[in-house]
Amino acid sequence: MSNYNFAYLDEQTKRMIRRAILKGLAIPGYQVPFASREMPMPYGWGTGGVQVSAAVLTPEDTFKVIDQGADDTTNAVSIRTFFERTAGVETTTATCDATVIQTRHRIPEEALQEGQILVYQVPIPEPLRFLEPRESETRKMHSLEEYGLMHVKLYEDISRHGHIATSYAYPVKVEGRYVMDPSPIPKFDNPKLGDMAAIQLFGAGREQRIYALPPYTQVVSLDFEDHPFEASKADHPCGMCGATDSYLDELIVDDAGGRMFVCSDTDYCEARQAAGHKGKDAA
Amino acid sequence: MQAAPLSGGFANTATQSAHAFRSVMEAMARPGTIQDIEGASPPAPLSPAAGAVLLTLCDTETPVYLAGEMDCDAVRSWLSFHTGAPFVGPAQCMFAVGIWDALGPLSIYPIGTSEYPDRSTTLIVDSAGLSASGAKLKGPGIKDYAALFLPELEAFQANNLLFPLGLDFIFTKGSELAALPRSTQISRLDSKAGAQVGAS
Numbered sequence A: 001m002s003n004y005n006f007a008y009l010d011e012q013t014k015r016m017i018r019r020a021i022l023k024g025l026a027i028p029g030y031q032v033p034f035a036s037r038e039m040p041m042p043y044g045w046g047t048g049g050v051q052v053s054a055a056v057l058t059p060e061d062t063f064k065v066i067d068q069g070a071d072d073t074t075n076a077v078s079i080r081t082f083f084e085r086t087a088g089v090e091t092t093t094a095t096c097d098a099t100v101i102q103t104r105h106r107i108p109e110e111a112l113q114e115g116q117i118l119v120y121q122v123p124i125p126e127p128l129r130f131l132e133p134r135e136s137e138t139r140k141m142h143s144l145e146e147y148g149l150m151h152v153k154l155y156e157d158i159s160r161h162g163h164i165a166t167s168y169a170y171p172v173k174v175e176g177r178y179v180m181d182p183s184p185i186p187k188f189d190n191p192k193l194g195d196m197a198a199i200q201l202f203g204a205g206r207e208q209r210i211y212a213l214p215p216y217t218q219v220v221s222l223d224f225e226d227h228p229f230e231a232s233k234a235d236h237p238c239g240m241c242g243a244t245d246s247y248l249d250e251l252i253v254d255d256a257g258g259r260m261f262v263c264s265d266t267d268y269c270e271a272r273q274a275a276g277h278k279g280k281d282a283a
Numbered sequence B: 001m002q003a004a005p006l007s008g009g010f011a012n013t014a015t016q017s018a019h020a021f022r023s024v025m026e027a028m029a030r031p032g033t034i035q036d037i038e039g040a041s042p043p044a045p046l047s048p049a050a051g052a053v054l055l056t057l058c059d060t061e062t063p064v065y066l067a068g069e070m071d072c073d074a075v076r077s078w079l080s081f082h083t084g085a086p087f088v089g090p091a092q093c094m095f096a097v098g099i100w101d102a103l104g105p106l107s108i109y110p111i112g113t114s115e116y117p118d119r120s121t122t123l124i125v126d127s128a129g130l131s132a133s134g135a136k137l138k139g140p141g142i143k144d145y146a147a148l149f150l151p152e153l154e155a156f157q158a159n160n161l162l163f164p165l166g167l168d169f170i171f172t173k174g175s176e177l178a179a180l181p182r183s184t185q186i187s188r189l190d191s192k193a194g195a196q197v198g199a200s
């Protein structure tokens, strides 16, 4: 551990990231530019989230990493190990025991509490990017609250598919002001973004943006009166724990193409099974 | 007693600034809550809390304005030694520190631009009266409402109307702090509501 600075980053970099986090909390949903540093892992591995975690961790924290709901993917394990080594923090897979949770593409099923911090890895922070590639223009659009094009795009979905086809990174409006990309979480998770007791921080490494949602912030998924937002999921109970309220992954379980649906949040599923809940596919 | 410039900084920078930042972040994320912050022993008139905030957030990249009696040799030497922050006037500063009466009027500070509302000043209001009384706070970070003593209401209400532009405030006293971001809506707390906050 002595070969590293605490949590890897040098103090000046942490100060810069910390200042950006405070601005992000003061202006919920606004993307604060920051000077992203090279991290000893490729960009796709969540260098933005890693830098935000490095700036907020204290030695007393208990750290959890989830990758699409799972604690045991290569990505999650390597980030967890990185902070065990560089920050000496305790780590856990139990959502309720963690004080800082770094996540890629999910919000835990278990409601988060005050005192917890959820750090998202964000690949593309700009929700208007696919409508307008130029940063100077999207910045202007945000400053003028020019979000009409975004609604047009969602409405085109409706005319083409009969419903809004966007199912990940579904855009939200924060406190009636900024349209924000919630990172590629399934839209099933969108309702958890608002009124959350925990602090939510978003880090995009390649794009060099940090943004934030303070606790109890109003977050509304964009929709239309005749097509209200729906937090959909696969219409099955979990095959392992029987949960009907969790987001499910579809798994192929045998060579014959047999399928089963299982909670994407592995901690949630395992805790339910340990408590005696059993799904139809459980052994 | 004046502390020498070389003393009174964080003994273990990485750990103490991580703890101090957590306090500042919790305060900014939950307007009105009062947080402990430790680790700094700055020279008077700077409070230990204000000193810790400056050590945590300031360096050569953050111009600082010292308002009123904060602009003295002891504070200048201490801050220079520990942070390297350049001293500037209010129109150029990223951080301003002083007592409330010395910091005003708020119109002298950058409030950001419509495309970069983050390019604004954070004011550290030292010797603040930290208590859950006087002003009623609503907005992001606050469940229902919070209460916080503010030196006046109008200046902060006007600042909130500038949102998403505006100034952010950190109130410090002794080894405690609270924060008021630009997003917080402020009204006068009636005494009945104050009693409820006190009881909760």
Ligand SMILES: [Zn+2]
Residues within 6 Å of the ligand: A238, A239, A240, A241, A242, A243, A246, A262, A263, A268, A269, A270, A272
């Ligand atoms: Zn399950």
